[in-house]
Amino acid sequence: MSNEGALDRSLSGARPAVAFPLPADRLSRLFLLFVAGLSAGESRIEGLPDMPMLAQAAGLLSRFGIGMRHTGSAWLVNGVGNGALLEPQGICEAGADPELAALLLGLAGLYDFPLALRCAPQQMQPLLQPLALMGMQVEAIDADLLRVRGPRLAGPLLRDLPEGPQGREGATWLRPALMLAALAGCGDTVLREPEGGEAQVFPAILRLFGAEVAQVRCEAGREVRIAGRVPLFAQRIDLG
Numbered sequence: 001m002s003n004e005g006a007l008d009r010s011l012s013g014a015r016p017a018v019a020f021p022l023p024a025d026r027l028s029r030l031f032l033l034f035v036a037g038l039s040a041g042e043s044r045i046e047g048l049p050d051m052p053m054l055a056q057a058a059g060l061l062s063r064f065g066i067g068m069r070h071t072g073s074a075w076l077v078n079g080v081g082n083g084a085l086l087e088p089q090g091i092c093e094a095g096a097d098p099e100l101a102a103l104l105l106g107l108a109g110l111y112d113f114p115l116a117l118r119c120a121p122q123q124m125q126p127l128l129q130p131l132a133l134m135g136m137q138v139e140a141i142d143a144d145l146l147r148v149r150g151p152r153l154a155g156p157l158l159r160d161l162p163e164g165p166q167g168r169e170g171a172t173w174l175r176p177a178l179m180l181a182a183l184a185g186c187g188d189t190v191l192r193e194p195e196g197g198e199a200q201v202f203p204a205i206l207r208l209f210g211a212e213v214a215q216v217r218c219e220a221g222r223e224v225r226i227a228g229r230v231p232l233f234a235q236r237i238d239l240g
Contacts, residue, residue, distance in 0.1 A: 020205075118145055
């Protein structure tokens with residue numbers, strides 16, 4: 001694709017807004033902002049309220065070079081592009097919020113730089129093992145601090161996901177966190193899950209920004225295949 005073509009796709013203001021029915025849960029809202037942050041250009045998301053947890057996420061994402069602010073009825077997200085996160089300085093404070101911590105690990109845990117994350121490391125155990133298979137190294141675990149580093153080249157993942165949100169292995173944030181990680185891996189990440197499992201909002205959000213996502217039925221139920229290292233582009237989105 002030419003530079004002019006890429007620029008045209010990144011200029012969200014020159015395109016009509018896409019109507020997108022986003023669930024009102026906090027995890028879907030956070031995931032939307034995270035993917036917008038990985039998309040090149042300025043995304044405008046209408047109808048997303050100004051909430052403390054989104055403001056906290058905006059502050060954390062700014063550590064990676066992503067600009068985000070709320071104005072009027074919209075969030076404006078200046079994304080860096082997939083694969084272009086900046087190395088954060090100091091400790092990223094996720095605190096006692098496992099959803100925010102998991103999405104941050106999925107977002108940046110496979111980048112070739114150190115990441116220090118203030119969180120509850122024991123809660124992150126269901127995510128650390130699959131990320132390790134993709135190349136992430138855990139350098140230190142303390143009571144409330146996790147230090148990791150990504151590889152020079154992250155690999156893809158083949159993973160069977162748990163059936164439901166019960167227990168640590170079925171944490172609701174595991175699936176979207178691995179989908180973010182898939183964007184940084186080389187090749188196709190395949191996540192298998194039972195039919196009739198979680199809602200399809202996360203793959204739909206990825207497609208909205210240009211990710212290559214395929215879903216087919218398989219013996220286990222449903223297979224979600226996500227291509228890594230694919231360029232993502234800013235969008236204008238109306239949540240209604």
